Amino acid sequence: MPQDMPPTGGYAQVQYKRNIPARGFKPAYYMIGMHVIMAYGFYKYFHGVREQRELAREKMWSRLHLTPLLQAEEDRDQVRRHYADKAREKELLGTDAKVYNSDRFIRPTFAYTPANLTQ
Amino acid sequence: MISIISIIEGLLLIVPALLSVAFVTIAERKTMASMQRRLGPNAVGYYGLLQAFADALKLLLKEYVAPTQANIILFFIGPMITLIFSLLGYLVVPFDSGIFVSDYSLGMLYMLAVSSLSTYGSLRSTAQLISYELILSSVIILIILLTGNLNIITIVESQRIVDFILPLFPLFIIFFIGSIAETNRAPFDLAEAESELVSGFMTEHSASVFVFFFLAEYASIILICILNSILFFGGYLCIIPVEFIIDILYNIFGINSSILEDIFVNISSSPLNLAFKTALLIFVFI
Numbered sequence: 001m002p003q004d005m006p007p008t009g010g011y012a013q014v015q016y017k018r019n020i021p022a023r024g025f026k027p028a029y030y031m032i033g034m035h036v037i038m039a040y041g042f043y044k045y046f047h048g049v050r051e052q053r054e055l056a057r058e059k060m061w062s063r064l065h066l067t068p069l070l071q072a073e074e075d076r077d078q079v080r081r082h083y084a085d086k087a088r089e090k091e092l093l094g095t096d097a098k099v100y101n102s103d104r105f106i107r108p109t110f111a112y113t114p115a116n117l118t119q
Numbered sequence: 120m121i122s123i124i125s126i127i128e129g130l131l132l133i134v135p136a137l138l139s140v141a142f143v144t145i146a147e148r149k150t151m152a153s154m155q156r157r158l159g160p161n162a163v164g165y166y167g168l169l170q171a172f173a174d175a176l177k178l179l180l181k182e183y184v185a186p187t188q189a190n191i192i193l194f195f196i197g198p199m200i201t202l203i204f205s206l207l208g209y210l211v212v213p214f215d216s217g218i219f220v221s222d223y224s225l226g227m228l229y230m231l232a233v234s235s236l237s238t239y240g241s242l243r244s245t246a247q248l249i250s251y252e253l254i255l256s257s258v259i260i261l262i263i264l265l266t267g268n269l270n271i272i273t274i275v276e277s278q279r280i281v282d283f284i285l286p287l288f289p290l291f292i293i294f295f296i297g298s299i300a301e302t303n304r305a306p307f308d309l310a311e312a313e314s315e316l317v318s319g320f321m322t323e324h325s326a327s328v329f330v331f332f333f334l335a336e337y338a339s340i341i342l343i344c345i346l347n348s349i350l351f352f353g354g355y356l357c358i359i360p361v362e363f364i365i366d367i368l369y370n371i372f373g374i375n376s377s378i379l380e381d382i383f384v385n386i387s388s389s390p391l392n393l394a395f396k397t398a399l400l401i402f403v404f405i
Contacts, residue, residue: 034288041285045265048280 081110132220136209140337141171147405175330183326198324198331205339208233212345213272214390215355226271227263230346231256234301234339247307251300258294261287262350275354284351291351295403298343302336304404340404341397348396357387358395 152159160167
């Protein structure tokens with residue numbers, strides 16, 4: 001029995017490509033557009049990062065300049081409390097007696113306890 | 120006194136959230152109706168605006184049915200957990216500069232944790248959610264890389280120069296698709312099993328338990344839309360490029376009015392911006 005062979009000259013072309021009109025742009029244009037958007041976004045974003053760094057630097061330096069003022073205020077408060085403490089001790093003990101057995105200055109720790117707390 | 124104030128704060132957040140959930144359901148039904156050339160709900164209230172409340176009233180008055188083989192405690196606690204966790208997510212949302220319930224420094228992490236806890240459902244739903252949660256968290260990690268902070272307010276404020284949708288444009292698309300999948304909406308609603316069951320995992324629930332589920336689902340939709348607009352559209356920041364307008368006014372028309380600048384600064388951050396962006400995203404969801 002003869003084998004079933006392809007027709008002489010081969011088979012006819014198979015129509016596999018759809019002939020529908022292309023819609024929209026080429027895909028490459030979409031990709032380029034996306035990259036353009038992203039490039040612009042990152043360009044602006046880097047500017048934003050620089051501005052934030054500058055603001056952080058400014059904040060840091062303003063605090064650095066404020067430090068002496070705040071330190072002076074705290075020192076003043078400490079001195080006032082120290083003398084008040086001494087006076088209280090003198091009133092309790094009569095003489096100018098020392099609580100500690102040395103001349104070394106010990107920075108006292110005061111806790112601020114206001115009478116009526118809010119919040 | 121302080122505890123009363125904090126309770127009022129919570130109510131001020133939860134009541135509008137639930138109201139917006141109610142109106143989103145009506146908006147969805149109306150939009151879908153107009154897509155399908157129907158009228159949609161139009162009997163209750165003007166333009167059918169009170170339909171959601173009528174539905175809620177009906178469902179709350181109905182008798183609940185519990186399956187005999189079900190673990191009754193878990194059966195009723197499940198929807199409650201879902202609702203509570205989807206409402207907990209609103210805790211860290213900044214609505215305006217200075218208007219928030221909690222300025223939590225790990226806000227983004229909290230949001231991820233809460234949103235993954237509020238997921239509930241069958242095995243199929245869980246598999247879907249696990250696979251899409253990964254995408255969401257990866258995109259969020261990239262945004263954290265750009266801002267260098269987990270605080271949501273810092274994330275919003277770092278978008279003053281440029282919204283993250285511009286540098287991360289493809290990621291926004293990925294995140295949005297992921298969030299649609301996360302909330303089981305239209306193309307990803309295989310957990311709902313339209314062809315096999317009526318409403319998927321919600322079938323067995325009725326009456327008030329069903330209300331909880333329904334509210335939770337829509338609350339999580341709104342929440343994830345808010346999250347989208349915070350991460351990519353600059354949250355409460357202005358839609359209009361205010362500085363650009365000021366520059367044009369100054370450079371071209373020579374106007375340098377401090378009153379005008381004050382007005383622009385005041386409109387530059389408003390809850391209305393967040394509302395507008397979120398509403399737009401919810402419309403795309405529907």
